Amino acid sequence: xxxxxxxxxxxxxxxxxxxxxxxxxxxxxxxxxxxxxxxxxxxxxxxxxxxxxxxxxxxxxxxxxxxxxxxxxxxxxxxxxxxxxxxxxxxxxxxxxxxxxxxxxxxxxxxxxxx
Amino acid sequence: xxxxxxxxxxxxxxxxxxxxxxxxxxxxxxxxxxxxxxxxxxxxxxxxxxxxxxxxxxxxxxxxxxxxxxxxxxxxxxxxxxxxxxxxxxxxxxxxxxxxxxxxxxxxxxxxxxx
Numbered sequence: 001x002x003x004x005x006x007x008x009x010x011x012x013x014x015x016x017x018x019x020x021x022x023x024x025x026x027x028x029x030x031x032x033x034x035x036x037x038x039x040x041x042x043x044x045x046x047x048x049x050x051x052x053x054x055x056x057x058x059x060x061x062x063x064x065x066x067x068x069x070x071x072x073x074x075x076x077x078x079x080x081x082x083x084x085x086x087x088x089x090x091x092x093x094x095x096x097x098x099x100x101x102x103x104x105x106x107x108x109x110x111x112x113x114x115x
Numbered sequence: 116x117x118x119x120x121x122x123x124x125x126x127x128x129x130x131x132x133x134x135x136x137x138x139x140x141x142x143x144x145x146x147x148x149x150x151x152x153x154x155x156x157x158x159x160x161x162x163x164x165x166x167x168x169x170x171x172x173x174x175x176x177x178x179x180x181x182x183x184x185x186x187x188x189x190x191x192x193x194x195x196x197x198x199x200x201x202x203x204x205x206x207x208x209x210x211x212x213x214x215x216x217x218x219x220x221x222x223x224x225x226x227x228x229x230x
Binding site for chain 2: 006034042043044046049052060093095104106107108109111
């Protein structure tokens with residue numbers, strides 16, 4: 001089946017630095033990718049919708065200057081957490097949509113710890 | 116707009132017993148409904164989805180769910196629980212067949228299985 005790969009799976013960074021998380025669709029073209037954030041023992045909160053070749057659409061309350069999303073190709077979207085702070089520590093999950101708008105594949109997630 | 120309510124943040128059943136996880140939705144358009152499972156520190160795996168047609172949907176691992184429009188429900192069931200079913204389960208909704216549809220998740224239900 002279709003696979004979505006996230007990298008890195010785990011990352012620790014110092015407060016004030018930036019960190020990039022990649023989301024790749026491995027065997028299909030994803031015109032739309034979604035980025036979610038999940039706090040421990042909580043649900044997935046949609047952060048933004050990323051469309052190839054255009055600006056991401058952010059959900060209300062999500063700082064677009066802090067969470068930079070780029071979707072430069074049909075198989076790659078990146079999330080960059082800029083000037084990371086400990087409160088940004090979380091599990092970030094991406095998902096990618098193929099030709100069927102309601103068939104969405106999820107990545108394995110990326111744990112970010114800011115120290 | 117769409118929303119999902121999962122009743123019960125934690126459900127515990129005995130091995131071999133019936134599993135019932137409750138989900139109610141709200142949608143301004145005919146919804147597409149999903150159940151996902153998440154194991155610790157992992158991404159999400161699709162169990163089943165309802166789009167159109169038969170309202171009783173069968174998924175992987177012996178799970179099934181029934182779409183009841185009159186009750187705005189999409190409860191997940193499994194006749195006989197197995198220890199390996201212990202995980203977090205998320206009900207989700209999207210606004211039908213549209214490339215603009217986002218998947219919105221419920222708060223999740225943690226399923227525990229007693230030996």
